[in-house]
Amino acid sequence: MNIHFIAIGGSAMHNLAIALQEKGYMVTGSDDAIFEPSKSRLEAKGLLPNKMGWFPEKISNKLNAIILGMHAKSNNPELLKAQELGLKIYSYPEFLYEQSKNKTRVVIGGSHGKTTITAIILHVLNYCGKEVDFMVGAQLEGFDTMVHLTNENEFIVLEGDEYLTSPIDLRPKFHLYKPNIALLSGIAWDHINVFPTFENYVKQFSEFIKTITNGGILVYNEEDEVLKKIVEQADNQIKLYPYKTPNHTINNGITYMQTSLGMMPLEIFGKHNLQNIAGAQWICLHMGIGEDDFYEAISSFKGANKRLEKILENESTVVFKDFAHSPSKVKATTNAVKNQYKNRNVVACLELHTYSSLNSEFLQEYKSALNSADEAVVFYSPHALEMKQLEKISSIQIKDAFERDDLIVYTNPTEFREFLFSKSFNNSALLLMSSGNYGGLDFDKLAQHIEDNNKR
Structure with missing residues (x-):
């Protein structure tokens, strides 16, 4: 062709x-x-x-x-x-469906965690030697591409994005895949330029459930009340498999998850990631991976690219870079770092970069999102507001939205960099959350600067 x-x-x-x-x-x-x-x-x-x-x-x-x-x-x-x-004109998801309509389609959806869950599944399958087709939204360790298509593989694992399909097809992408097996991780309002109300956004997930094939499987996070409600209202003939946060403990900065093999140390951490593991385990089970094999494989999973990605760790400092930008992701990630490093000073830096996060009305959704951090910083660019043709927002509006009086707000990238490079991060955990780069921040240079300062 x-x-x-x-x-x-x-x-x-x-x-x-x-x-x-x-x-x-x-x-x-x-x-x-x-x-x-x-x-x-x-x-x-x-x-x-x-x-x-x-x-x-x-x-x-x-x-x-x-x-x-x-x-x-x-x-x-x-x-x-x-x-x-x-x-014949295809959108990206339409063509993926054409390539997979004779396969067992496994679709991972939800407002948050879908890239990590897809990455966990692919890591486990790869570890166990099971070949599958796939599409995932991040470059993964051990995989050359984010898309792999064959004629012979039985399964295809697809990350199911709820954003629009193409300029001439305004359906959410994940409505086009018609899964045999599906997972939903949770629902938290996002993409307000496309879904202007929370109700409209939730409806897209209800519609997604309707696209699951008759007799198909839905794995879902029962701790998400909004998701639980729409799953219970679904009337199509599918099998339901709920999951929740596994029992776990944290000891000396390492999370241990309770398994049938005993308490197992993990490379990743945070309540949201433990939920991601629990959901991924159900999916792998339905793809033929046994419990013991899953646990053996998951112990070596280090996370998806840009998801709590550790860029520096020594005796006194740890620095993470994370793609989190929506309120639910920011809150989950900040909570995870503080719970993991209770005895350290957690400095959480967030860049407001997307259309939703820079919208003055949507800002209210960030209430308490940074509360678990000892120090909280927000950076945004007034130029980004102009580019997205949004109303101006002030530092006071941002502080009010986050409901944190001690919140530090920067709008100048040079001043933000000076703040980071002049600060001591001894006995600290620094969390840098952004889908951008804070107006040109060199993350590697910052990590090296912190490392050099710690040696002095």
């Missing part, structure tokens, strides 16, 4: 392009801007466009299909040409 990608440079799109090339397809693509690591990875596979931009002449009847990325606009010149020629 000849496949052309419109907006090939996206993190998900470029991985799918590479996966299809490895499967034997002829792949081409276009984009108006491609950044690292997509650029180098496409170039290494000979898939990087020669020129940036949109070129309708690339679109012809020789193409079997177009895959349209979310980054493209509905008036994209290549898309318009494809529509004019009557070519």
Whole structure:
């Protein structure tokens, strides 16, 4: 097949392009801007466009299909040409379904934890030597790509995102996969630019449950009251498997989980991650992995990329980088670090970077999100507000929203960096939460600076 990608440079799109090339397809693509690591990875596979931009002449009847990325606009010149020629146009999730409609589809959804749960499942399956197709939203240790597609594998594991499918298809992505086995980790309002009310957002998860095939399986977090309610209201013929936080203890900065093999030390920590493990175990069980094999494999799982990623640890300091940005994720991550390091000074830094987090009305959702930190810092860029065409917000609004009078607020990246580089982090745990980079913070340089200071 000849496949052309419109907006090939996206993190998900470029991985799918590479996966299809490895499967034997002829792949081409276009984009108006491609950044690292997509650029180098496409170039290494000979898939990087020669020129940036949109070129309708690339679109012809020789193409079997177009895959349209979310980054493209509905008036994209290549898309318009494809529509004019009557070519088959797929969104990213539509094409994944086409590739997997004869497989057992395992879809991992929820407002939080889905990347980590998918990563745990793939880690366990890989450890146990079970080959599966997959799509996950982060680069994982031990895997070359975020997408892997074959003709022969029985299962495909898909991270199910609730965001929109494409510029011409406004359905949530996870509504298109029609899972045989599904997991929902929890519901916490997000993507307010697409789902303006909490009720509208919750409805997307109710609709997702309806897409599970008859006789299929739903694994769900019974400790999430909103999720529990909609699961109990579901009337389709599916089997339900609830899970909750496993029994555990914390000793000398290490979390031990109670298992049939005894108390097992884990590389990851936090109540949310223990829930993630419990959900992943049910999924693995339904994919043929026994309890003992699961526990043996999970003991070596170190976490998904950018999820409580440890960038420095010595006797007096630990530094984590985390992708957390929505209120529920920020609260869970901050609580996890404080519970793990009760005797250390926890400094939690959060960048408000997304459309939702910079919205003056949505800010109220962050109430108490940073309360477990000993010191709390929020950084946001007024330029980001302008770029997203949002109303200005003040430091006072942010302090009021978080309900924390001692909250430190920075809007200048230089001043934020000076704060970090001038501070002593002895006997501390530093948590850097952002889906951005705080206006250009070099995380490795900061970690090295802290390490050097500790040696003095």
